[in-house]
Structures are given as structure tokens and as C-alpha cells.
Amino acid sequence: MSPYNSKRTRNLYDPRSDKPFKISRSKIDLFIECARCFYMDRRLGVGRPPGFPFNLNNAVDHLLKLEFDQYRLSGLPHPMMTENKIDAIPYQNENLDKWRANASGVQYLHEDTNFTITGAIDDVWINSNTELIVVDYKATSKNETIDKLNDTWHIAYKRQMEIYQWLLKKNEYQVSNIGYFVYCNARRDKEAFNSILDFEINVIPYEGNTFWIEKKIFEIKDCLQGDSLPESSYRCDYCKYIGSVHSELLDLDIIN
Numbered sequence: 001m002s003p004y005n006s007k008r009t010r011n012l013y014d015p016r017s018d019k020p021f022k023i024s025r026s027k028i029d030l031f032i033e034c035a036r037c038f039y040m041d042r043r044l045g046v047g048r049p050p051g052f053p054f055n056l057n058n059a060v061d062h063l064l065k066l067e068f069d070q071y072r073l074s075g076l077p078h079p080m081m082t083e084n085k086i087d088a089i090p091y092q093n094e095n096l097d098k099w100r101a102n103a104s105g106v107q108y109l110h111e112d113t114n115f116t117i118t119g120a121i122d123d124v125w126i127n128s129n130t131e132l133i134v135v136d137y138k139a140t141s142k143n144e145t146i147d148k149l150n151d152t153w154h155i156a157y158k159r160q161m162e163i164y165q166w167l168l169k170k171n172e173y174q175v176s177n178i179g180y181f182v183y184c185n186a187r188r189d190k191e192a193f194n195s196i197l198d199f200e201i202n203v204i205p206y207e208g209n210t211f212w213i214e215k216k217i218f219e220i221k222d223c224l225q226g227d228s229l230p231e232s233s234y235r236c237d238y239c240k241y242i243g244s245v246h247s248e249l250l251d252l253d254i255i256n
Helices: 025-033 035-042 055-074 079-083 096-100 155-170 213-225 237-251
Strands: 021-024 106-110 115-119 123-126 132-140 178-186 199-207
Touching (some): 021 025, 025 035, 025 115, 025 155, 025 213, 035 213, 035 237, 055 123, 055 132, 055 178, 079 199, 096 123, 106 155, 115 213, 132 155, 155 178, 155 213
Parallel strands (some): 021 115, 132 178
Antiparallel strands (some): 106 115, 123 132, 178 199
């Protein structure tokens, strides 16, 4: 592919195909953000520009997984569970590595739409009622303590957990409606760096509600089956940028 041609030719939805089409958790979120950007990506092969990788966040994620895996092997609760009075231990399952991998994740074939819904999970715990508990790791650096979810800023995180809960339920696991965010906030009130990031860690419970997911999957199907671009979201900065550039070029008579 030419470096000047960013149009993708693989992993595109074909309305005439009877082959199951993969829709990831992140693409469901993209559809919710902006149906036009989603359609451009999955149907036409023109995706949004990639963002910068969050390498520090990925490092925290990796180290947390290693730490919880030590307790998984011993069958003992992690101190975070004990300190927060959470009735759970890390869950052992031969599929856990697969569930965590972006290339596979937890999968479910939604037969009514012929979509394979996928989502890569951070961790799973299990309580004394043998219910699986979805756990998501988050890392950031803010001045304030993060010990609860904000309805405005964290709504995508909530949807993320709910999709994971839904996927495990569809795979016929007993799943608790209560999941947890292990939120790591790098403190900024230290006098010096000294090659150390000091994290304030809070375990935040969240009661998920998966009622909206089935309806959204059918909406995605209708969107991809269409032959015209959906309306862009008024909140979509990408569409606003493209519209502004196009308008400026017209004003300059660069394009007709």
C-alpha cells in the first residue's frame, strides 16, 4: 500500500457475505461516539488517525497482571481485595491468556446479526458464590484523588466493563453485576522524581447494566447494511476537523 493511500482493504464489512464479521468492544464504542466514523472505518476502510501509544499505562497494566497472577497461582486473595473487604480471589482459567489478548479476547457469535463480538479483558476474579468478577486496570496522573467514577468522564469505561460482563454471560458463565476498576493515579505532590512514580491505588466498584448492548448491536448491523454515510455526531472532533478543512479549501477555491 502506498504511504499516500491510507484506505484499508482488509477487515471490511460486506453486506453480501455470510461469513461472521468481527466487531470489537472498541468499535462498538466508536459507533456510539460517531456512526459516520464507524461506517468509514468498518465499511469503507478509512479509519481515524491512530493515537499515541500510552506506554506508561501499558507498563502499569502489565505489572498489575504479573502481580495478580502470583496470587492466582497460590489461590489466595490479593491484599487489595482484603483491604477493600472484597470477597474474591483471582480466577484461574485456561482461557485467561486468550481472553486478555487483543487478537482474540472473549468472543461471542451473535447469530441474529452474524457478528462475532470480542473484547480483551484485563482480569477476572471469582467470589465465594462462584460468580466471575470483571476487573479493569486504569492508570493516570491527576491532582485529585480518584475513588469514584465520574458520570461524564468515565462513561466509556462503564460501557467497557458492561460489554465484558455481557460477553462472559453469553459464554454461559455466572457473572457478578459488580465489577471493579483498579485505578492507579501517579501522585504529583512529591518533592522530586528520583526515578520513582508513586501511585495512589483505589479499587472502585461499579454495578454494570448490560441491557443496552443487544439493541446497539442491531443498530450497528443496520448502519453497516446501509449504502450511504450516516450523519456525524455533533460531538465528533474528527468530523468537525474534516468539515472545517473542506470548507476552508472551498473558500480558497482549491477544490471544486
